Amino acid sequence: MAAAPRCELCRARAAPLRCPGCRLTRYCDVSHQRTDWISIHSHICHLLIPVLGPQPCFHSEKDRKHGKEQLLRRQESLIAVALSTAQGFVWSGQPLEAIPAALQALRFSSRVFGSGSTQLVPIYLLLAEASTGEHCQHGNAGKGAGRLRQAAKYLSQAQWIVLQTPDCSAALQSKLHRGLGLFSAAEGNLDQALYHLANDVSSLWHDWLLSSLHRHQQVLQAQAEASPFSEEEEVIEDRMTEGRREEGTRMLRAVLKVREQGPLQHPGETARALHALAMIHYLGLDLAKAQEVGMKAFDLAKQLPQQDSLETIGHLLELINAQLSHTT
Structure with a gap:
């Protein structure tokens, strides 16, 4: 015996009302029908028929495959x-x-x-x-x-x-x-809110900074291959990103402060925030600070069960050390 149709909106009650358009969607009362119509059903009523309605019979494997792809x-x-x-x-x-x-x-x-x-x-x-x-x-x-x-x-x-x-x-x-x-x-629960929002901030900055670091390496490589016309453009790009670096530094320091003062210790997230901050210092040419923070991130990452981040942090430290040796 087939189960009685349920309301599209609440799924909890029998649904005697049927949508007059698609004739596939049912509701327990007029208020639920109206709510669903305002929210979404008015947009998809005509789209439901070929999806939820009777499907055609196919007589070949090629037609069946095409029908599945179309569905x-x-x-x-x-x-x-x-x-x-x-x-x-x-x-x-x-x-x-x-x-x-x-x-x-x-x-x-x-x-x-x-x-x-x-x-x-x-x-x-x-x-x-x-x-x-x-x-x-x-x-x-x-x-x-x-x-x-x-x-x-x-x-x-x-x-x-x-x-x-x-x-x-x-x-x-x-x-x-x-x-x-x-x-x-x-x-x-403001402590938990701060913790999770800090994770969100550090993740976004971490991903963006990895991309920025990659672009920075491409610029250095292009300069090493002697492109005398690119120097002015790169100076302009540095000026444009200076404000964003300052914003990132403030945000990540705030994240690390939340980490240090919070009741829950999450070394993986702290290492990611430190890694992001080290990248900001490196891109801002504060190499000493970049090395200091980068080493903290590296030491913390070594203690993690999964050490996937060690390679990327180690690569950053190599770039920092190479730049330091070049300037001394």
């Missing part, structure tokens, strides 16, 4: 529309309207990529941000408190996926820390 493209299009719509609501300060759209993106992403895929992490974080924003609008009473509990569940799901993915990108980990930081702030 995948349609599902990916649905995910993109739902995700961008949800983000738009969050950015415009309408967290409640964002939730149905984000849930639609989550359902189709789970179907396409699998429930443990890192593709789901940004959606869980968006759902947590929307739920946290809804809590902040309504306070600790009634639905507001429930939204905060729901945000915690979404964050737990995102965190579980990241922990199960050893090669998870630094950018995704940074987004996770940002989500955890915003949630901790809404919860009133």
Whole structure:
């Protein structure tokens, strides 16, 4: 016996109402139908029919393969529309309207990529941000408190996926820390908020500085190969980036202060912040300071169970030492 259809929005109750457009989506009452229509259904009603409706029968392997590829493209299009719509609501300060759209993106992403895929992490974080924003609008009473509990569940799901993915990108980990930081702030746990937001800041600066260091090495190589016309352009670039180096130095020192004073010790994150600060000093030609901070990062990285960062920190120290020997 087939299970009774459930409401598209709450999934918790029988759904006698059917969308007259796609005739595939059901609701428990008019208010849930209206909420879903405003959030996402008006954008995807026509897209659901070829995805969720009866699929054609194919008589050859070539046609079956083409049909699967076409279905995948349609599902990916649905995910993109739902995700961008949800983000738009969050950015415009309408967290409640964002939730149905984000849930639609989550359902189709789970179907396409699998429930443990890192593709789901940004959606869980968006759902947590929307739920946290809804809590902040309504306070600790009634639905507001429930939204905060729901945000915690979404964050737990995102965190579980990241922990199960050893090669998870630094950018995704940074987004996770940002989500955890915003949630901790809404919860009133400022120490945890500072810790996670500090992780977010150090990750962003670390990645950007690695790219800057690579570009700097390319410039040095070009100068070594005698390009007399590039010197003026590089001086201009240095002037443009001076303010950003000062900003990075202030931010990373603040991060390290949080690390030192916080109740939780995370040597891996501290080593990354030190590495980033050493790169800033090197790019700013404060070689003595770069060497001092770089050695701290290197010594700390040697104590970690996974020593993936030793090579990049060691490479930075080699560049610093080469520059110091060249100037003495």
